[in-house]
Amino acid sequence: xxxxxxxxxxxxxxxxxxxxxxxxxxxxxxxxxxxxxxxxxxxxxxxxxxxxxxxxxxxxxxxxxxxxxxxxxxxxxxxxxxxxxxxxxxxxxxxxxxxxxxxxxxxxxxxxxxxxxxxxxxxxxxxxxxxxxxxxxxxxxxxxxxxxxxxxxxxxxxxxxxxxxxxxxxxxxxxxxxxxxxxxxxxxxxxxxxxxxxxxxxxxxxxxxxxxxxxxxxxxxxxxxxx
Amino acid sequence: xxxxxxxxxxxxxxxxxxxxxxxxxxxxxxxxxxxxxxxxxxxxxxxxxxxxxxxxxxxxxxxxxxxxxxxxxxxxxxxxxxxxxxxxxxxxxxxxxxxxxxxxxxxxxxxxxxxxxxxxxxxxxxxxxxxxxxxxxxxxxxxxxxxxxxxxxxxxxxxxxxxxxxxxxxxxxxxxxxxxxxxxxxxxxxxxxxxxxxxxxxxxxx
Numbered sequence: 001x002x003x004x005x006x007x008x009x010x011x012x013x014x015x016x017x018x019x020x021x022x023x024x025x026x027x028x029x030x031x032x033x034x035x036x037x038x039x040x041x042x043x044x045x046x047x048x049x050x051x052x053x054x055x056x057x058x059x060x061x062x063x064x065x066x067x068x069x070x071x072x073x074x075x076x077x078x079x080x081x082x083x084x085x086x087x088x089x090x091x092x093x094x095x096x097x098x099x100x101x102x103x104x105x106x107x108x109x110x111x112x113x114x115x116x117x118x119x120x121x122x123x124x125x126x127x128x129x130x131x132x133x134x135x136x137x138x139x140x141x142x143x144x145x146x147x148x149x150x151x152x153x154x155x156x157x158x159x160x161x162x163x164x165x166x167x168x169x170x171x172x173x174x175x176x177x178x179x180x181x182x183x184x185x186x187x188x189x190x191x192x193x194x195x196x197x198x199x200x201x202x203x204x205x206x207x208x209x210x211x212x213x214x215x216x217x218x219x220x221x222x223x224x225x226x227x
Numbered sequence: 228x229x230x231x232x233x234x235x236x237x238x239x240x241x242x243x244x245x246x247x248x249x250x251x252x253x254x255x256x257x258x259x260x261x262x263x264x265x266x267x268x269x270x271x272x273x274x275x276x277x278x279x280x281x282x283x284x285x286x287x288x289x290x291x292x293x294x295x296x297x298x299x300x301x302x303x304x305x306x307x308x309x310x311x312x313x314x315x316x317x318x319x320x321x322x323x324x325x326x327x328x329x330x331x332x333x334x335x336x337x338x339x340x341x342x343x344x345x346x347x348x349x350x351x352x353x354x355x356x357x358x359x360x361x362x363x364x365x366x367x368x369x370x371x372x373x374x375x376x377x378x379x380x381x382x383x384x385x386x387x388x389x390x391x392x393x394x395x396x397x398x399x400x401x402x403x404x405x406x407x408x409x410x411x412x413x414x415x416x417x418x419x420x421x422x423x424x425x426x427x428x429x430x431x432x433x
């Protein structure tokens with residue numbers, strides 16, 4: 001369990017997933033396009049009233065981000081499970097929760113980070129600007145890693161189950177509720193002029209909590225899935 | 228030394244084996260044979276902790292492998308019946324990443340060398356593994372053996388879909404592993420062409 005070995009293993013896992021994402025760019029593009037389209041449909045449906053759009057902006061963008069994350073969850077472990085890379089991962093001489101963090105980090109880089117980077121553009125579409133827009137980006141930056149962390153537990157639990165796409169949504173969406181409330185709440189309170197700090201701190205707390213517990217839960221779920 | 232003491236295995240309702248005791252000493256190979264569904268793979272998965280035995284313990288150098296965990300994983304190379312190879316990566320990328328993840332030493336030359344040892348020509352080293360044949364994919368998986376310096380090898384049907392030449396290469400690699408004092412547990416249907424004094428056979432009757 002030496003430290004350099006652990007870093008090598010982590011780096012190897014992240015590198016492999018990024019390489020695979022580069023080879024399958026369409027998969028990555030799909031969840032990003034999904035986000036853009038969902039977020040663009042709302043102004044079309046609700047109408048171009050700036051005041052209304054500003055009010056719904058946070059909620060719509062956060063729900064869209066959440067669904068985009070959900071769409072990509074299937075990719076975290078399923079392919080590895082089917083081609084045997086996952087059972088090899090369980091036999092690496094490093095603590096499994098640490099390796100899980102590597103997998104989740106790669107998932108966030110591929111599906112969470114693009115959402116964060118696109119959000120200013122989508123926010124502008126909803127008439128957000130100035131501080132609320134900044135708060136939106138910050139809330140997503142804090143919130144999307146939490147979504148990946150929690151999502152990994154669900155993705156590990158449904159491994160090898162038929163119809164796992166729907167099942168993972170049912171498992172994970174309720175757990176996403178606090179993140180959604182704090183994330184959208186941060187933007188709303190910033191719009192109301194009271195600042196988003198309180199909600200942002202709560203999002204930070206969610207992230208810390210999920211960073212601490214989710215890898216262990218995911219590791220346990222993976223071991224059960226491979227029995 | 229790897230010891231299995233009074234192991235039992237039940238899958239579903241079926242009792243596959245019970246009270247199985249076997250010892251593998253350094254420099255020898257345990258060939259696990261038996262019909263399909265007799266519990267060979269289950270035994271191998273127990274030996275690498277992927278499956279927990281219903282009863283009994285497995286000892287590595289006298290210590291329970293369930294307690295050793297990562298220390299035990301550092302001693303073994305496991306190649307299951309799934310190749311553990313990514314279809315979208317090239318054989319070179321697959322081996323390089325696998326080695327860096329498991330902590331085996333690997334340089335570009337060593338990876339190149341390993342692939343050639345298992346009989347994969349340079350032409351296929353940079354192709355996506357997806358376009359290779361079953362046998363070639365199996366060779367990519369088995370090339371890990373040339374990078375492994377671990378004392379314990381656990382191999383599940385290593386010779387499946389290999390041609391005679393590749394079977395020869397892998398057998399040769401097994402021989403030199405045993406000569407260096409390594410241990411191996413191999414699930415197989417074929418006779419392993421190794422000196423009889425180094426091979427112990429275990430027949431599972433199911």
